[in-house]
Amino acid sequence: MKLTGVRPEPKLIKFFALISAVLVAALILLPEPEVLGAYYVGAALVLAILVGFDFWVSYRAPDLTIARTLPNNLSFQRWYDIELSVANNSASGLTLQVRDHLDPSISGEHKNDSFYLKGNQRTKLKYRIKPNERGDHNVGGTELCVRSVFGLWQCLWLQDTVETVKVYPDFRRVNQQHSLKGVSNLPIDGLKIMRKRGQGTEFNHLREYRQGDSIRQIDWKSSSKLQKLIAREYQEEQNQHIIVMLDAGQQMSVETSTGSHFDAALNALLMLGHTVLKQGDWFSMQSFNQQERWLEAVKGEQNVSRVMNHFYDLYPDQSYGDYQQAVNQLLKKNTKRSLVLMVTTIDDQNAKDLLPALKRLQRHHLVALVNIENQALREALDSEIRHISDADSYCSAIEIKNRYQAHIKRMTKEGIICVECSPERLLPYVINTYLSVKHSGML
Numbered sequence: 001m002k003l004t005g006v007r008p009e010p011k012l013i014k015f016f017a018l019i020s021a022v023l024v025a026a027l028i029l030l031p032e033p034e035v036l037g038a039y040y041v042g043a044a045l046v047l048a049i050l051v052g053f054d055f056w057v058s059y060r061a062p063d064l065t066i067a068r069t070l071p072n073n074l075s076f077q078r079w080y081d082i083e084l085s086v087a088n089n090s091a092s093g094l095t096l097q098v099r100d101h102l103d104p105s106i107s108g109e110h111k112n113d114s115f116y117l118k119g120n121q122r123t124k125l126k127y128r129i130k131p132n133e134r135g136d137h138n139v140g141g142t143e144l145c146v147r148s149v150f151g152l153w154q155c156l157w158l159q160d161t162v163e164t165v166k167v168y169p170d171f172r173r174v175n176q177q178h179s180l181k182g183v184s185n186l187p188i189d190g191l192k193i194m195r196k197r198g199q200g201t202e203f204n205h206l207r208e209y210r211q212g213d214s215i216r217q218i219d220w221k222s223s224s225k226l227q228k229l230i231a232r233e234y235q236e237e238q239n240q241h242i243i244v245m246l247d248a249g250q251q252m253s254v255e256t257s258t259g260s261h262f263d264a265a266l267n268a269l270l271m272l273g274h275t276v277l278k279q280g281d282w283f284s285m286q287s288f289n290q291q292e293r294w295l296e297a298v299k300g301e302q303n304v305s306r307v308m309n310h311f312y313d314l315y316p317d318q319s320y321g322d323y324q325q326a327v328n329q330l331l332k333k334n335t336k337r338s339l340v341l342m343v344t345t346i347d348d349q350n351a352k353d354l355l356p357a358l359k360r361l362q363r364h365h366l367v368a369l370v371n372i373e374n375q376a377l378r379e380a381l382d383s384e385i386r387h388i389s390d391a392d393s394y395c396s397a398i399e400i401k402n403r404y405q406a407h408i409k410r411m412t413k414e415g416i417i418c419v420e421c422s423p424e425r426l427l428p429y430v431i432n433t434y435l436s437v438k439h440s441g442m443l
Helices: 010-029 033-058 220-226 261-278 301-311 323-333 351-362 375-382 388-413 423-440
Strands: 002-008 064-069 073-075 080-088 094-102 106-109 115-117 121-131 135-147 153-159 163-168 202-208 230-235 241-247 282-288 293-299 339-344 366-372 417-421
Touching: 002 010, 010 033, 033 153, 064 094, 064 135, 073 121, 080 094, 094 106, 094 121, 115 121, 220 230, 241 261, 241 323, 261 282, 261 301, 261 339, 261 366, 261 423, 282 301, 282 323, 293 301, 323 351, 339 351, 339 423, 351 366, 351 388, 366 388, 366 423, 375 388, 388 417, 417 423
Parallel strands: 073 163, 241 282, 241 339, 339 366, 366 417
Antiparallel strands: 002 153, 064 080, 080 121, 094 115, 094 135, 106 121, 135 153, 135 163, 202 230, 282 293
8 A cells, every 4th residue: 555645634724723823812912922932832842742643653554455346347338336345454443535546538426425444344335437438447546545543634545456447338228129129120222122932041940831831841751751741941041241341430430419420330230240140140340440450250149259359449530431442451351252231421521432442342242331320410401490501501411411312322223232320220220231131142
């Protein structure tokens, strides 16, 4: 335990101020102040010895044991209860305050009340924290403010109890019922759903024939053996490859009421990865811009944590995404036909470069573009027009929106699956795109 500072108690300062005021008044008002001065010097000497002794005794480190209980993994912008256990191993009691040092990215609600801890006694304190950024963050050392024996000094001690916690996206928020509403029931531009009749599916097991089953499903050999109609049960094809390309550029830093576009995209795509792995398919993910990350293809529910740990601390930078370079990098890594979902926010800086990059990618893969609508553009279109400046903003927003729609239509004509949605509705749209492609047999 390290001493970081010593400061006088407020009552010590007040006491010295009172003594000084009495001395000054005595020197002014009394006829023989020299006699009082001798008494005052004696009293001051005794007081100085008392104050010095109190300081010397309190300068020694208190015999305390501190333990903290907190989760190793936290969720972004959720409150957590933290417990501190403080044990006084000495025979004498102590009056103290306890407070944890927190990373600037973590909000805390502490109770700053001092308390008295008897000798050989243990107590537990609770407070709350809320992480405001994803990634690795520290819950720092524990600071103790211990009052001296006579209550004249406050000694500040720091206990080294630093712990690192991982802050993940808040999946409970995106997994709520309203966030998933519409999965498997959303129309996707450029995607035609075809009804399967047993072709391109994987055999699962045999079962008794049911009314409505296709004749093609009947297993005649098994039916003749058992003297009743037996049908083949099929399941969706597995081992399909899904690749996500996540734009980590400036345009994804647009802030909304629930975080940035990038936060919404990362939440939705990690949940998509969980869905893909549960379906028995392969999942890969690449972020592109100055911070390029690549996750090799993984399969199986046991790899969900691997996907999360690879991207949970990623943030967008301030440069614009280079789509051509990102596509070139991906084609070097994977040319096996896959469903490639490119997630971005289209703006005037990058819209013209996007189509050539997607067409090149389309030579090897089935391509889907997921465009997250710009929040500022939506607000301009939805705002009430009261002044001429509002009308100008609305007309500008309409012009920009029309340009974006023209780009989307051009891509749809080229055979690219195009999805456009708000950040709040991103999760059901990306999962629906994946499931629709899987059901259609396009891969």
